[in-house]
Amino acid sequence: MFPLLKTGGLADVAGALPLALQQAGADVRVLLPGFAPVLADLEHAVLVADVVSPWGSTSHLRFGRLRSSGLPAYVLDAPHYYQREGSPYEDAKRRAHADNHRRFALLGWVGAKLSHGLDKTWQPNIVHSHDWHAALTPAYASFAGAAGAAPVQVYTIHNLAYQGLFSRAQFVELGLPAKAFAIQGLEFHDQMSFMKAGLFYADHLTTVSPSYAQEIQTPEQGCGLDGLLRERSACLTGILNGVDETVWDPAQDPAIVATYHAQRPQGKTRCKAALQARMGLAVQPNALLFGIVSRLTEQKGLQLVLSAVDDLLAWGGQLVVLGSGDPALEQAWRQLAIDHPGAVAVHVGYDEDLAHQVFAGTDVTLVPSRFEPCGLTQMYGLKYGSLPLVHRVGGLADTVEDCSLENLDSGRANGFVFHPFQVNALRRAIERAFALYKRSAQWRAVRSGAMRQPLGWEAAASQYMALYRSLLAK
Ligand code: ADP
Numbered sequence: 001m002f003p004l005l006k007t008g009g010l011a012d013v014a015g016a017l018p019l020a021l022q023q024a025g026a027d028v029r030v031l032l033p034g035f036a037p038v039l040a041d042l043e044h045a046v047l048v049a050d051v052v053s054p055w056g057s058t059s060h061l062r063f064g065r066l067r068s069s070g071l072p073a074y075v076l077d078a079p080h081y082y083q084r085e086g087s088p089y090e091d092a093k094r095r096a097h098a099d100n101h102r103r104f105a106l107l108g109w110v111g112a113k114l115s116h117g118l119d120k121t122w123q124p125n126i127v128h129s130h131d132w133h134a135a136l137t138p139a140y141a142s143f144a145g146a147a148g149a150a151p152v153q154v155y156t157i158h159n160l161a162y163q164g165l166f167s168r169a170q171f172v173e174l175g176l177p178a179k180a181f182a183i184q185g186l187e188f189h190d191q192m193s194f195m196k197a198g199l200f201y202a203d204h205l206t207t208v209s210p211s212y213a214q215e216i217q218t219p220e221q222g223c224g225l226d227g228l229l230r231e232r233s234a235c236l237t238g239i240l241n242g243v244d245e246t247v248w249d250p251a252q253d254p255a256i257v258a259t260y261h262a263q264r265p266q267g268k269t270r271c272k273a274a275l276q277a278r279m280g281l282a283v284q285p286n287a288l289l290f291g292i293v294s295r296l297t298e299q300k301g302l303q304l305v306l307s308a309v310d311d312l313l314a315w316g317g318q319l320v321v322l323g324s325g326d327p328a329l330e331q332a333w334r335q336l337a338i339d340h341p342g343a344v345a346v347h348v349g350y351d352e353d354l355a356h357q358v359f360a361g362t363d364v365t366l367v368p369s370r371f372e373p374c375g376l377t378q379m380y381g382l383k384y385g386s387l388p389l390v391h392r393v394g395g396l397a398d399t400v401e402d403c404s405l406e407n408l409d410s411g412r413a414n415g416f417v418f419h420p421f422q423v424n425a426l427r428r429a430i431e432r433a434f435a436l437y438k439r440s441a442q443w444r445a446v447r448s449g450a451m452r453q454p455l456g457w458e459a460a461a462s463q464y465m466a467l468y469r470s471l472l473a474k
């Protein structure tokens with residue numbers, strides 16, 4: 001949950017959605033694993049219960065208020081699981097923790113306990129779990145067999161490609177009934193899939209864009225779960241994520257050298273010069289500057305950019321990349337910067353402030369993902385007037401309209417879209433970006449429209465609220 005801990009977009013959503021729901025009138029509480037920054041942020045904590053897991057470990061469930069956001073929060077205080085070096089999933093040498101099945105099953109176990117009255121002072125009527133990490137919540141809840149009205153279980157897929165797969169032997173440790181290890185359950189090719197547990201046992205499913213909700217029902221993008229998703233399509237809804245405008249707003253962003261907004265965009269010129277200088281690029285105001293802020297993984301399609309970059313540079317462009325991930329991709333980008341000093345700059349690592357500076361300083365944000373459940377960086381590009389150039393897929397297709405003549409005419413254009421996922425299609429989209437940039441009045445008009453687009457969380461929150469109400473009315 002941003003700003004406490006973040007490896008990608010899930011943290012941005014977890015940080016913003018509960019607050020947006022609260023503003024829409026919901027009585028929201030969050031449940032989080034007690035990673036060090038989370039526990040340190042919890043104020044006025046009281047012990048709710050000592051919880052014994054099915055495999056016999058004891059942890060403390062605390063309830064308090066998060067200092068950073070004011071949100072009421074349950075935090076699982078289990079130092080033997082959550083107080084470790086490295087990322088939430090891996091050790092400092094990037095190896096997955098051997099007990100990840102227990103670390104995240106515990107979250108689901110406690111989610112299910114809270115569903116069924118663990119806190120005598122507060123009872124949810126909707127329990128909403130996010131991604132494979134929390135996906136055992138509806139599974140444990142469905143086997144809890146508790147008396148009384150059970151809350152509605154909603155489960156959101158943030159990325160179907162990360163499933164939380166574990167062995168049959170690990171399944172046996174988790175205390176679910178043996179019958180759950182079946183096709184009609186959470187079994188997936190003789191493994192246990194946390195993701196499938198969410199998809200199978202939740203009452204309602206959502207995912208983070210309308211296009212992705214359709215795409216995951218096809219064999220191409222279903223990651224082997226498209227059959228189940230087709231069966232459940234009547235209770236699968238796509239709701240587009242929003243932008244946390246308290247964090248991502250060029251008019252009041254402390255991480256950038258000059259603030260700006262659609263009516264007064266001048267500050268963006270200073271941001272561009274500062275970014276070029278910081279990153280060792282030639283400080284040229286008129287060079288079309290492309291930016292990438294991304295995890296470096298196969299999903300993000302950046303191989304395609306490596307294939308098109310010679311043209312981008314030949315046409316006078318510059319490129320700045322901020323990313324980390326796959327070591328081979330990190331190395332490929334480092335090499336590109338060495339080969340093109342002054343024109344390509346690469347920062348391998350994770351840097352929140354620099355991410356803001358890249359969106360503020362660039363003219364175009366590149367998001368050529370092979371698949372993209374929603375994507376947040378193209379929306380940050382829109383907010384910061386860095387026109388997104390995207391592959392037409394998932395949430396990218398739902399948020400970016402190409403600068404075709406008809407879209408320019410109607411005022412819908414806000415970026416550049418290519419399809420199919422091929423280097424020639426990308427190259428032509430890059431060419432369109434240069435063509436529009438030459439028509440500077442038109443460029444400014446499109447950029448201004450992009451920056452004024454409403455992208456906040458209100459729309460998503462009201463759709464979730466309508467969904468919750470309709471589920472409760474059933
Ligand atoms: P995903 O969740 O697949 O990584 P999203 O576009 O939904 O993709 O969200 C990515 C989030 O992670 C954004 O907030 C983006 O700014 C941030 N991000 C990705 N890579 C980096 C990085 N190297 N440094 C800083 N922020 C990054």
